[in-house]
Amino acid sequence: MGRYVARRLLQMIPVFLGSTLLIFLMMYALPGDPVRALMGDQAHDPSVVASIRKDLGLDLPLWQQYFNYISGLFQGDFGTEIVSKRPVADIISAAFPVTIRLTLFAFVFTVLVGIGLGVIAGLRPDTLQDRGLLTLTLILISMPSFVLGFLMQYLFAFKLGITEPNVTDSTNFGELLLPAIVLGSLSLAYVARLTRTSMAENLRADYMRTAVAKGLPRRRIVGIHLMRNSLIPVVTFLGTDIGNLMTGAIVTEGIFNVQGVGNAIYEALFRREGATVVGIASLIVLVYLATSLLVDLLYAVLDPRIRYA
Structure with missing residues (x-):
């Protein structure tokens, strides 16, 4: 029984990673930009938008963004919302x-x-x-x-x-x-x-x-x-x-x-x-x-x- 449970727990790891990766990619494919949503309807300087994206790590390759997110997730860090600045863990x-x-x-x-x-x-x-x-x-x-x-x-x-x-x-x-x-x-x-x-x-x-x-x-x-x-x-x-x-x-x-x-x-x-x-x-x-x-x-x-x- 113990060996069976251990095997099932190991099988859960790729399933979990694959599911979160799929959801992450779907969110990335959605139209819109959260940084521009943060700035609202006001006129925005492209250099300011690029700076904010760099601070948030949104300018990194997609695979690196996912790796950073999963690394934080395994440490109990769910990230922070861009607009409200509220920790996702609190939500x-x-x-x-x-x-x-x-x-x-x-x-x-x-x-x-x-x-x-x-x-x-x-x-x-x-x-x-x-x-x-x-x-x-x-x-x-x-x-x-x-x-x-x-x-x-x-x-x-x-x-x-x-x-x-x-x-x-x-x-x-x-x-x-x-x-x-x-x-x-x-x-x-x-x-x-x-x-x-x-x-x-x-x-x-x-x-x-x-x-x-x-x-x-x-x-x-x-x-x-x-x-x-x-x-x-x-x-x-x-x-x-x-x-x-x-x-x-x-x-x-x-x-x-x-x-x-x-x-x-x-x-x-x-x-x-x-x-x-x-x-x-x-x-x-x-x-x-x-x-x-x-x-x-x-x-x-x-x-x-x-x-x-």
Whole structure:
């Protein structure tokens, strides 16, 4: 197990470097100049612009700029914004916890409700519950997140008055409930359908008929034999879905005015602040890599036949 984890950690290094390099190149390819954005609409002397670019290291070759950025990143230095002169680490420390809190709330909602609905439908295939789940998931999958967000906001905030339309306190889980439901709705639909399909398929497996023939209690048959084998594909999806929720939170945060990474990335892209975008994206890549490793390790917990040499 230890050798497998060490090998996976070594494999993460080129993936991380390749991802950050790609994002860095994309930011470099965007139109506009952050130095001229710093000077605003006022007339600027080309020699002054060139001097500022030299001070910021923007006159260096692209490969050297990336090398300098990565070197600082491994030392905990995310750089400094050009326009605001604010350290990127301060921006991330203020915005990232908000998005993490919203993402975890949406993830818990997805796991509990999605797997619960999938289990109910999977144990009773081709029944009213099963058809109802199919209809609900089709609606959620076909509806864009911004449409669902404005619809939920209109119903629960403006019509019913149950909650506030915008989030004013990101530490208040009551205010984050509605954005978390909107954020996790699409993932909930996939998790519910995947759980339902996996359980319905495993119900017809030979090992299930053997367990029933041996006279095992139904609770043990469903809870141990059926659930553990059926959750393997669900865990695979949930592992990658954490990163999807974090990137999907950008739209949800815009709808409900949540001051997370979505707002930070939007403002950074508008001002062409590459250090902020690459810094936030680097953390999201790390979350993807960590969750993928965790999912692989959970396979051995769910299925004792899986062993890592």
